[in-house]
Amino acid sequence: NAGVMQNPRHLVRRRGQEARLRCSPMKGHSHVYWYRQLPEEGLKFMVYLQKENIIDESGMPKERFSAEFPKEGPSILRIQQVVRGDSAAYFCASSLTLGSNEQFFGPGTRLTVL
C-alpha cells in the first residue's frame, strides 16, 4: 500500500515562473491537505480539499496560489509568478475520514526560487 506520493521532490524555478506541485493521496483517501514549511519554521496549513471541492483555503495566500483536486488524477498546488519568499518545503497529507486530524504526510516538494 503506497503512501502519499509527491512529485517532483525538488523543483527549481526562476522568479516569475510557475510552479506545479503534485500529490497523490494514499489509496482510498479522498481528503487532501497542503502545508508549507518555511526555513526554521513549523508546517503551516494552507488548504483542505476533497475530490472536486475546496473545503477550506484559509491558509492560502490571497494571490498567485491555487489548489485543485480533480475527479481523476493527483491534487495540484499551483504557484504563479513565483518569488524568492515562496522557497519552502511543501507537504501534502491525506486522510481516510472526513477532516481527520490524523493525517498521513508525503515526503514533500522542496521548491527553490532563484
Added chain:
Amino acid sequence: DQQVKQNSPSLSVQEGRISILNCDYTNSMFDYFLWYKKYPAEGPTFLISISSIKDKNEDGRFTVFLNKSAKHLSLHIVPSQPGDSAVYFCAASQKGSNYKLTFGKGTLLTVNP
C-alpha cells in the same frame, strides 16, 4: 503569533535514558494534540496523540502527558534508541476545524549510542 511553541530547538540524550520533549500552546480552543516525527528528506510521521479529555496516553515506549491548566504537553520516550533521532513536531487542532493542524517549530532529538 506562534500558537504552538517548542522552546527547545534541540535535545541530546544517551541511549537507554528517557527523552522528554516539551510543547506549550496558547490557544485554549485546542482540544486535540499530536506528535509527529520527521526524518530528513521525509514527511512527518504520526507518532501519538491525545484528546483534551485525557491527561495521558501511552503507546509502547512513547507516552504523551497533557496539562490543560498549564497549556503544556510533553512526549516521553523510554528507553531512547539511536533510531529515535529525528525532529519531533508537536501539533494541535480544535473542534470545528480538526483537520487544520497547527505545528510547533520542532525539536531535534539526538540519541547517542
